[in-house]
Amino acid sequence: xxxxVKKIAQGKRRxxxxxxxxxxxxxxxxxxxxxxxAQRRLLEGVKHGWRPTGKKKKAx
Numbered sequence: 384x385x386x387x388v389k390k391i392a393q394g395k396r397r398x399x400x401x402x403x404x405x406x407x408x409x410x411x412x413x414x415x416x417x418x419x420x421a422q423r424r425l426l427e428g429v430k431h432g433w434r435p436t437g438k439k440k441k442a443x
Contacts, residue, residue: 386410386426388419402426 384405396413
């Protein structure tokens with residue numbers, strides 16, 4: 384089961400989104416839907432073996 388984006392229903396951050404992993408860990412709270420979806424995609428990539436290097440390829 385992949386990480387999921389969940390809308391916060393009550394409290395100070397009502398209306399914002401959070402990212403929850405299948406293990407129950409909350410990795411983001413009170414963020415926008417766009418940022419939450421981006422983080423969810425990154426978590427999926429890491430789960431499937433992608434390793435962030437921080438390096439950008441130069442245009443040839």
